[in-house]
Amino acid sequence: MILKQQAFHPFKRLCVLLSVSRRGFYAWLNRRPGQRGQEDKVLGERILALHLASRKTYGVRRIRVDLQAEQRYCGKERIAKLMKQLGIKAAATRQHQVTTDSNHRLPIAPNLLNRHFSPPGANQAWASDISTISTQTGFLYLATVIDLYSRMIVGWSLSGSLKTPLIIDALTMARTRRQPPTGLVIHSDRGSQYASALYQKTLKNYGMVCSMSSTGCCYDNAVMESFYHTLKVELIYTMKLMTEQQASNAIFDYIESFYNRQRRHSTLNYLSPMAYEVAA
Structure with missing residues (x-):
């Protein structure tokens, strides 16, 4: 004093x-x-x-x-x-914006995953979801695909459109990278994009099996909810409002350089997704 x-x-x-x-x-x-x-x-x-x-x-x-x-x-x-x-601490949380539109009459798949978020090996069960990223000129939409075994983001896509091609682009990236066997279960919410005929046809062509959450139950896709929470807290909320290009570059760097390769994950005994797969 x-x-x-x-x-x-x-x-x-x-x-x-x-x-x-x-x-x-x-x-x-x-x-x-x-x-x-x-x-x-x-x-x-x-x-x-x-x-x-x-x-x-x-x-x-x-x-x-x-x-x-x-x-x-x-x-x-x-x-x-x-x-x-x-004077240092972990990043703080904020509210997230809902992107799911389940008010439709499209066919719904059963909940095959049933909250079994820890498959015994890689490329057996994936999950997917969409989230909103706010920029200086409006909203971008980020679709991701996560391998539930290692919590690795295996596919992602960023677009100014919330239509079905967004999630198909993310899924196609994941399939190209991982070459999963036929019968892989991919879980999502009941959003109109995931229930669409185009997405369902793509899953069939890729030999994947669709699983969907119960009505209005975020816990059925909790791993994806957790990832987006982490992304927003650790990246988006720490930066000033970005241009679309800045947002794209920042998300690429966060997912590919940090989250998959470096960030310790509590579910994986504090290993990164990549280190967990290498150690398996």
Whole structure:
């Protein structure tokens, strides 16, 4: 307090008001930090570096896993205290916009997935969904396909149109990349795009089996909901309103460079999707 207020108030007056002797103040000022203080300084610098490496997204849990990977072991409370002192924290949440239009009379597929979000291997069960990205000139729509085994985004597409080709482009990317076997289950909500004849025909041509959520139940597609929540919190909400090109570049970089390859996922024992598949 004295250090902060010296520029505004007389030093002697501050010492009197705070019941601190001048000798005691100077002794404190020249005192070297103890071993714990020195360790906290080094640890704090590393925590800051890890937080920046995570694109300012990691909170206490993921920072702790990163430290453990470097053979640095410390409690969550200590990390939380140092993060508070450094003024860093995980990104905050906001509300999301609903893009599902299930008010239609198109045929609906049964819920084959039934919330079984952990298949025994890759390319056995995928999930897909659409989300809205706000830009300076309006909305973009992002469709993604995720492999439920490793939580890897295997296909995605960004467009100014919410029509069916958006989700087919994402699905085609996923199929081209992964070459899944016939019979793969792909789950989605009951949106008109997923129930459309064009999408259903594409699934048939690709040898995939359609599964759809129950009416108005976001939990049936919880993995996709979670991914979009993470994307918005860690990327979209941290940036100023972008142009469409900036949004496209940022989403490409986030998915392909960070989320799939680097970001630790709690469901995967804090491995990244790629590391989880490699370790399998």
